[in-house]
Amino acid sequence: MNNKLVVSSSPHIRTKEDTSYIMKQVLIALLPATIAGVYFFRARGLITILACVIGAVVSEWAYCKITKKKTTIGDLSAVVTGLLLAFNVPAGLPIWMCVAGSVFSIVVVKMLFGGIGFNFLNPALAGRAFLLASFPVAMTTWIKPGSNVDATTVATPLSFMKLSGAEGSTATKAIEGLQSAGISISDMFMGNIGGTVGETCAVLLILGGVYLIYKGIISYVMPVTYIAIVIILTFLLGGFNVEFAIYQALAGGLLLGGFFMLTDYTTSPMTVKGQVIYAAIAAVIATCIRLFGGYPEGVSYSILFANCLVPLIDKYVNNRVFGEVRK
Template sequence: MVEKLTVSSSPHVWSKNTTSKIMLDVVIALLPATIAAVYYFRLNAAILVALAVITAVVSEWGIQKIRNQKTTILDFSAVITGLLLALNIPASAPWWIAVVGSAFAIIVVKQLFGGIGQNFMNPALAARIFLTISWTDRMTAWIRPGVDAVSTATPLALIKGATEIPGNAPSIFNMIIGNTGGSMGETSAILLILGGLYLVYRRVMSPKVPVIYIGTVAILTLIFGGFDINFMLYHVFSGGLMIGAIYMATDYASSPVTARGKVIFALGCGILTTVIRFYGSYPEGVGFSIILMNIAAPLIEKYTSPRVFGEVKQSA
């Protein structure tokens, strides 16, 4: 007996993954770094994380209710936005910073452009830049890990304009485990990497963009730093490079989907990050570089999209 062929429209290959499963995996991947942030920066860190996540969820529910849309708060995308924003602000920030930032990320950057999958830049990263420009003093009030909120400079601020590591800078080991000043999620590089490996294992994320991004920064800082390995490692493990490369540059909606496009996107992020760190007035360049490449993503996709089989070039 010959079975009939069923003809249907695309897509023809289905995946068991759903948006909620993918987003839940990202939440799980971020949990170690979040727990470390609360451990290092204590009660205020926990309050900021809770407020950022709750505000993001409530903002998404509220704007969708106002617009008579189906609520999507159970897909965990709003939770990720709030969590990423919290990890991108200093533990010394007042409570309203987390609330204003999360509301801006969800309402302005995400929902006003159509909701999940329609935003042209990473919402949490856009909110961080908005907060940094609007309240620079609040967003750069770094403190040391521990019970006492003692002001300190970030590792990147200590080496800004230098070609070698100063004597008062924290060790590379402390940066890897997270025992340094900085944004709550920028400190523990090893936990962010472990979370990224989990996402690769779960096939939620391709390692191409993070590896190329981080590799580009490593190579360029090695060259600009006079081929000093320790200086290069300092740039790789400090600041927002790990959280930016692993969790933000890989955003499905705001980064290219083509193979060549991902390479160009990651290279651009790495080059811009290094240039801003070395020659810009701001010691960190991850946020600005990813946002700029997010804006360029549609153009990158236009010129890297594969040719459709059977396509005929139209005559002028």
């Protein structure tokens, strides 16, 4: 008999898709929004992206070198982390701050916990939270798209809505504030607004998210649940104002977080039911911070908080085991 039956342990179904392949697909999905960030924020946007990416890659390489471990920069996860961090900071953030955020993301949040697959928080969002807590003024200084180096700063759409609705806390006043500033839904859809490097162009973020779903890199469950619940809650809490809900969906980092950071393999639940619960919790927190908190944006903190609940969700939300004897 030439054919032999080989018995081995699971997994029995294997794929050629490794970490580097997945990260390449994420980079491809982020490429359109990256180009848009450079287009809208010119040299400031490009420098910010390069500083964050190079800082992340060098940090991981240096950590592996110092600890005498095999270098892991070849899997491109550091590049993705650096790019996502750049997407979450203002264009023109000082280079040393970009590097500091990258070092925190890679060394403290990722490598000290064992590297990729062992971190319990999303590294890029944790880096953003670190920068926001350490340098709040620099992290809330927004540059007008298309401006030169000496241009004045602008407020983000979320800031306009928060300030305009502060007195009456109504969706109508928030929309009036945006319209008085000349910010339309089309501007937010195309990205011609103030904000972080990668959050402004909604259409390209959606395009990148759809690409990842099409390639099977992420499931539609978490981003759709997250974004849909935020839209529904802002519609209900905004006095059944559809326009307000649309503005909230397109503003800030909702699309960026929903497609590219909420879906991180390591920091999200394993089961579909768990993913729905996880995304729903994050959506409620993001909405509460946006509408009732003192800070206009809540996406980053909502995802980080939900990350902390993932072990608990995975413990209590399990798939049914067939063949198990009923107790």
